[in-house]
Amino acid sequence: MHVRWQRININVNDHTQRHILCDSQERDREYAARVRKVNQGTDRRRFFEVQGFSQCKRDLPICFVAAAENDRNPTMNCLQNLSISSSLPLRSFKCRQRKPEFQPCKLVIRNFTDLHRRSSVKAVSGSISSVEISGAEVDDAEEKEAKEEKEEKEEKEEKSEIYSQNMTEAMGAVLTYRHELGMNYNFICPDLIVGSCLQTREDVDKLRSIGVKTIFCLQQDPDLEYFGVDIGAIIEYTRTFDDIEHLRAQIRDFDAFDLRLRLPAVVSKLHKAINQNGGVTYIHCTAGLGRAPAVALAYMFWVQGYTLNEALELLLSKRPCFPKIDAIKSSTADILSGFKKKPITLSWEDDQCSIVEVSGLDIGWGQRVLLKFDKERGVWILNKELAEGLYEYKYIIDGQWRCNETEPVTPPNKDGHVNNFIQVDGDDDPSSERAIVRGRLTGDDPELTNEERSKIKQFLEACPDEN
Incomplete structure (x- = not known):
């Protein structure tokens, strides 16, 4: 009787093949007894070197299983249901009168962290009894995950399409917003940015990295809910930093009159935040195409000293958008003359x-x-x-x-x-001073006198703070 050695290759997945050393204490003892019986005096060290072993405890690249040739159905405590890929005959060797000091080799499994397929490994008494890999289940799971991702993407695209259509009808211009592409923005001035809404906490990190000190949100809750934005999580995350502040000043979407009425209070809050925080300010609504550019224009017109047309020209050169200019004109006249x-x-x-x-x-x-x-x-x-x-x-x-x-x-x-x-x-007499002021401020090229701009700044600073 002679001993046959077999090499076992384990197919882990389509891309990876791992060689696993499988021995158990019980089988080692059985094997040692057979070797002593059949080959008395065998040089154990040379025996393992011939078979590719330098040390029995070393992590070996291959797996050998010893079986007597007359054992037709050997029982092994090792990985089951695995095909045998090669067979190595036992080489002849000389015997020495030395009793082998056999040390059992324990199971070694290496580099399983990169597996792409799921496996179930059951261990008993320090050895692995089975590995269950179900390719069909994995394929089904991957297919289901891919399907869910596709459906989620299509839902986001559909919502963006509906929003863009509503915006085009409401604003009187062809405007497109793709929420699924993430936050987008443009620097209008070195310290003023107009953009779309933040969607995740990571967007806060992006803005901090470019020097933003104030995030100024004009969205209402329904705007956020429509696209599933968790504004609470974004605000809480912003509060973990002492170098950036998140503020809300809500304006109704697609509503020029609400914009007109809200501009004084909103720009007042913005003006105070910029004076306090300094740095770069990020103004956003949902798409960054209507409310946000309008608020930026009003701030540039009322506070920074631009004429309205100069501010508009600069804005449009940086970001294609469609702010409601008439709302800004009327709001300016409202501050200076009432309505x-x-x-x-x-x-x-x-x-x-x-x-x-x-x-x-x-x-x-x-x-x-x-x-x-x-x-x-x-x-x-x-x-x-x-x-x-x-x-x-x-x-x-x-x-x-x-x-x-x-x-x-x-x-x-x-x-x-x-x-x-x-x-x-509002005036029956078009020649009255009030009518003349309103006519100038709501005309084609409105400009503020130094006195008028000073009055507006005083109004903004005295305006009650919003919660």
Whole structure:
């Protein structure tokens, strides 16, 4: 009888093959007894050197399993269900009258951290009894994970597409925002950035790395919820640093009138934060295309000394966007002269439609108000009070956005969009000092005198702080 040695290769995955040394104490003792019986006087050290072993306790690159040739079904306490890839015959050697000092070799498994497939290893009495690798289960899990990632990506893209369509309709310009691409921004001035919303805590780290000291958020809670932004986590993370501050000053999206009303309080809060924190300021809304650039423009116009047109030209040279300039003009005039309200009437002649709504005006493009049908006249009517200023609006007839050709229409913008508009004048006497001031500040090229800018700064500093 002679001893046969077999080499076992274990296929861990498609890319990796590991050689595992498998021995157990029980099998070692059985093997040693056979060797002594069959080959008395064998030089054990030479025997292992011939087979590729230098030390029995050394981490070896291959696995040898000894079995007597007349053992047809040897029982081994080692890895099961593994194919034998090669067989090495026992080489002849000379015998010496020396009793071998056999030291059992324990199981060694190396480099399992880079496995791409899942395996289940069961260990008993210091040795591994089985390894279970289910390729089918792994493939199913990977396929499920890939499917979920694809669905999540498609959902984000769909939300971005819907938001971009709403923004285009509301702003009167073709604007696109891709939330799934992450935060984007542009330096308008060395100390002033306009951009899109933060999405994760890592965005705070990015802004700190470029010197941002104040994060100024204009979003409302529904804006954040729509894209699943956890504003609480972002604020809490920002508070762990003493060199950056996160502030909120909410303005309703797609609402020029709310922008007009909110600008004084919002810019007041911004002005105070910049004076306190210094450094770079990051102003953002959701997409960074409407509210954020408008607030930046108002700050540049009221505080930094730009004319409105100079500030707008600089802004557009840095970041394509569509701020509501008329809202800034009207808000400027409101600070310096106050504002009055006057009643207005809108109408739509069509007795065949079932629902007539209007959007824009002082309610914003994200809101709609119903017109009432006058059966005697066959006309849809809206009576409303508006503060003095210029308002754009559009009718929605049975769900279709349309302009009324019998009412004033804005010139087409660069994208060809037009809206109805109405100019509300608060003074009956156009020659009054108040009317002249408002006319100048809401004109094509408004400029502030030094005295007017000083009054605005005093107003901003005296404005009550918001929570």
